[in-house]
Amino acid sequence: MxxxxxxxxxxxxxxxxxxxxxxxxxxxxxxxxxxxxxxxxSQPVVSKHLGVLKxxxxxxxxxxxxxxxxxxxxxxxxxxxxWTREMAGFWQSxxxxxxDLLKRMDQ
Amino acid sequence: xxxxxTETRSxxxxxxxxHPPEKIWRALTQPHLMEEWLxxxxxxxxxxxxxxxxGEWGGVLxxxxxxxxxxxxxxxxxxxxxxxxxxxxxxxxxxxxxPTSAGTQLRMEQVGFxxxxxxxxxxxxxxxxxxxxxxxxxxxxxx
Numbered sequence: 675m676x677x678x679x680x681x682x683x684x685x686x687x688x689x690x691x692x693x694x695x696x697x698x699x700x701x702x703x704x705x706x707x708x709x710x711x712x713x714x715x716s717q718p719v720v721s722k723h724l725g726v727l728k729x730x731x732x733x734x735x736x737x738x739x740x741x742x743x744x745x746x747x748x749x750x751x752x753x754x755x756x757w758t759r760e761m762a763g764f765w766q767s768x769x770x771x772x773x774d775l776l777k778r779m780d781q
Numbered sequence: 782x783x784x785x786x787t788e789t790r791s792x793x794x795x796x797x798x799x800h801p802p803e804k805i806w807r808a809l810t811q812p813h814l815m816e817e818w819l820x821x822x823x824x825x826x827x828x829x830x831x832x833x834x835x836g837e838w839g840g841v842l843x844x845x846x847x848x849x850x851x852x853x854x855x856x857x858x859x860x861x862x863x864x865x866x867x868x869x870x871x872x873x874x875x876x877x878x879x880p881t882s883a884g885t886q887l888r889m890e891q892v893g894f895x896x897x898x899x900x901x902x903x904x905x906x907x908x909x910x911x912x913x914x915x916x917x918x919x920x921x922x923x924x
Binding site: 771 | 793796798800804805807814817887
């Protein structure tokens with residue numbers, strides 16, 4: 675396994691950190707404060723986890739006024755995704771769209 | 782099955798579709814229709830024609846038409862250039878249309894994935910499986 679893989683696995687191995695990352699994936703951009711509310715750990719701990727996620731390229735931060743907003747960088751997950759499985763899913767979903775189109779072509 | 786570093790893997794998606802091959806062929810080869818189910822493109826059903834597919838995520842695929850057999854078979858190169866060999870993809874996509882009593886058996890085969898372009902799910906520890914499932918759902922929803 676390459677270093678990139680090692681780094682991703684190590685970064686996401688911690689369940690609290692992984693939960694923070696999943697939340698950012700689901701909910702979009704969030705501040706440290708907003709993330710702390712449901713994290714079950716203190717703000718400094720959340721900040722520390724976000725720092726590790728940022729180092730691994732999994733999140734990006736953006737400063738606006740007194741707030742720092744964090745967002746998930748899904749591209750960084752690419753090494754973890756099995757291409758063939760991902761592509762099979764891609765084509766299944768394209769076929770769904772194709773069938774929708776064919777129905778509309780009748781009208 | 783033994784895998785060597787030169788061997789490639791393929792993705793096959795097959796589906797029986799309740800429409801005649803001629804109609805599916807139009808959806809597979811007319812740019813404005815292709816855009817509705819696949820991606821923005823400058824396709825033309827001429828062997829040797831080079832074109833791009835542009836994904837909504839900003840990715841651009843370099844393609845070239847390889848086989849055009851109207852209503853039966855369409856094949857084109859589907860390449861994604863990337864400096865990291867793990868993402869660099871040179872593949873060929875082939876659509877095969879076979880008429881059936883109910884419509885058409887449509888088959889898509891994409892060939893050219895290298896074994897090293899595969900993430901070892903097998904090494905994942907407990908907890909990873911769920912994470913990957915969530916991840917796949919997330920990625921599926923992003924298409």
